[in-house]
Amino acid sequence: MSGTLYGLGTGPGDPELITVKALRLLQAAPVLAYPAPEEGESLARAIVAEHLPGGQTEIVLRMPMVAARFPAQEVYDWAAEEIGGHLEAGRDVAVLCEGDPFFYGSFMYLFGRMAERFPVEVVPGVSSLTACAAVLGAPLAARNDVLTVVPAPLDEADLAARLRGVEAAAVIKVGRHLQKVRKVLTELELLDRARYVERATMGSQRILPLDSLDEANAPYFSMILVHSRGEAWA
Amino acid sequence: MSGTLYGLGTGPGDPELITVKALRLLQAAPVLAYPAPEEGESLARAIVAEHLPGGQTEIVLRMPMVAARFPAQEVYDWAAEEIGGHLEAGRDVAVLCEGDPFFYGSFMYLFGRMAERFPVEVVPGVSSLTACAAVLGAPLAARNDVLTVVPAPLDEADLAARLRGVEAAAVIKVGRHLQKVRKVLTELELLDRARYVERATMGSQRILPLDSLDEANAPYFSMILVHSRGEAWA
Numbered sequence: 001m002s003g004t005l006y007g008l009g010t011g012p013g014d015p016e017l018i019t020v021k022a023l024r025l026l027q028a029a030p031v032l033a034y035p036a037p038e039e040g041e042s043l044a045r046a047i048v049a050e051h052l053p054g055g056q057t058e059i060v061l062r063m064p065m066v067a068a069r070f071p072a073q074e075v076y077d078w079a080a081e082e083i084g085g086h087l088e089a090g091r092d093v094a095v096l097c098e099g100d101p102f103f104y105g106s107f108m109y110l111f112g113r114m115a116e117r118f119p120v121e122v123v124p125g126v127s128s129l130t131a132c133a134a135v136l137g138a139p140l141a142a143r144n145d146v147l148t149v150v151p152a153p154l155d156e157a158d159l160a161a162r163l164r165g166v167e168a169a170a171v172i173k174v175g176r177h178l179q180k181v182r183k184v185l186t187e188l189e190l191l192d193r194a195r196y197v198e199r200a201t202m203g204s205q206r207i208l209p210l211d212s213l214d215e216a217n218a219p220y221f222s223m224i225l226v227h228s229r230g231e232a233w234a
Numbered sequence: 235m236s237g238t239l240y241g242l243g244t245g246p247g248d249p250e251l252i253t254v255k256a257l258r259l260l261q262a263a264p265v266l267a268y269p270a271p272e273e274g275e276s277l278a279r280a281i282v283a284e285h286l287p288g289g290q291t292e293i294v295l296r297m298p299m300v301a302a303r304f305p306a307q308e309v310y311d312w313a314a315e316e317i318g319g320h321l322e323a324g325r326d327v328a329v330l331c332e333g334d335p336f337f338y339g340s341f342m343y344l345f346g347r348m349a350e351r352f353p354v355e356v357v358p359g360v361s362s363l364t365a366c367a368a369v370l371g372a373p374l375a376a377r378n379d380v381l382t383v384v385p386a387p388l389d390e391a392d393l394a395a396r397l398r399g400v401e402a403a404a405v406i407k408v409g410r411h412l413q414k415v416r417k418v419l420t421e422l423e424l425l426d427r428a429r430y431v432e433r434a435t436m437g438s439q440r441i442l443p444l445d446s447l448d449e450a451n452a453p454y455f456s457m458i459l460v461h462s463r464g465e466a467w468a
Contacts, residue, residue: 011253014255017254017255017358018253018254019245019251019360020251020253021248023254024250100374102364102368102374102375103363103364103375104377105376108373111371120371122367122369122371123251124251124364124365124367124368124435125360125364126243126253126334126358126359126360127363127364129361130243130337130361133336133337133356133358134334134356134357135356137345137354139342139345140334141338141383143338143385144385144387144388145338145385146383146388147383148380149375151377151379151380153378162380
């Protein structure tokens, strides 16, 4: 009997925002796997660190720091082989995924490599999308609003086309695209409707109106929420 | 000292998909409030029923069964007064919200009435959006996909305009709008890219390709996910 691969959403950052189900599976799994930067700490592991019972085997997917559009496929090939070995030996493997595994998550790269060969279960998590709305104290979308989620790496014309006339929008993966996004929102006359959230629910969380943010770049874990009509509940 | 109003996301239906934080606050609150149909059981309360310690005061927001576009404001006025009385007396009140409180949730109607007068904390939950992707075993959105969330009550022309050319889309609140949504997706040649999920993560969950569903109506808790490029991870 092969083990099961679990894709566990850890939630957005506050360790208490993990689900009861993900916590149970996390603590029971003999093997954990998670992404980490080339050097330094894994955010996904840091989120769950206080919940770990100790004694688990850990597979660290060190992601090369390249400006490539997609993460290095070689790391996922290697990890799929490592993880596959444990699953074949009957050991469950829990992959830690910041936020939700299937909301713009890198888990899909493992999922695509493993799902046809092994049992896989995805445990959804609280995504950064709803976490940002919660810490802002403003509904993300309401009634019959259309909600548009737009990745900031899109080029300027594409961003403008996607954000023109939106009711509610979330611009994700802001990072080094901050200036471009601000320019587009200014041209669309949405700047004063836009709020910036950095590291929602983490200790280092920061929230401010986008028009008062004067930095050139933002961290990867930042998001801009826009409500074209102002407060959605008004 | 007044009490705090907590908007607690219960998650999409599986009682284990509540967060550790919402569970803690739920069990500690002396007063609970939740929506329910005019007659019968509250889904939000049913999701958390197994976690309740007993002995809590419960405020039931019975929503009138009208075809009105927005729920009856009178019920929220009444509930705000009831809840406000407890808060003024120093008792915390936990409002149970299916999924996430700020993702198309009715919590905003209470939030709008209470947030200026009392301390309010919103605890985000796993939304139906990522729960549906998890049970489908398919990424909701990936890489630089734009994700569009479209409420099914929009009229046919509006639905078509919003869904034309989408990369990834979720049509929510399907209910009695099923035929209209299917017609629009067929005309946009997206029918074979669309999958239907009913009551994700609940015992009564149902998943099928939209083109094999032959009912006239769907339950309110149903969603259609579309990936225009097929499998997002491929």
